[in-house]
Amino acid sequence: MLTETKTCSLCGFPKPLTDFYKNCKAKDGHTSRCKACAQLASEDSRMKNPERIKAYHQNRSDTRRESEYLIKPPENLARAMAVIVKVVKHWRDHDPVKFTEFKNQFKERAV
Ligand SMILES: [Zn+2]
Numbered sequence: 258m259l260t261e262t263k264t265c266s267l268c269g270f271p272k273p274l275t276d277f278y279k280n281c282k283a284k285d286g287h288t289s290r291c292k293a294c295a296q297l298a299s300e301d302s303r304m305k306n307p308e309r310i311k312a313y314h315q316n317r318s319d320t321r322r323e324s325e326y327l328i329k330p331p332e333n334l335a336r337a338m339a340v341i342v343k344v345v346k347h348w349r350d351h352d353p354v355k356f357t358e359f360k361n362q363f364k365e366r367a368v
Pocket residue numbers: 265266267268269270290291292293294295
């Protein structure tokens with residue numbers, strides 16, 4: 258009886274198909290790595306995971322802190338914004354050139 262073999266993409270050894278996990282998404286119905294390599298790879302990623310999870314949460318808390326700051330600006334910043342809005346409204350009604358300048362600046366900063 259002929260045993261089908263497949264070359265493992267990781268260790269490069271030809272091994273019988275029974276040495277590969279089944280994968281319905283793969284062309285031949287088996288993973289490209291042999292069972293031994295797949296086990297090693299999963300252990301490896303598990304070892305790396307704590308760091309990755311930590312980094313992920315750190316990034317998330319940083320973004321949260323930033324968005325909270327944007328939603329609740331300090332009082333003086335809110336007051337400064339009110340002054341800017343007043344000035345911009347004045348420009349819009351009386352000084353269209355300055356108003357356009359401001360709009361262009363704002364666009365550049367937003368990008
Ligand atoms: Zn292998």
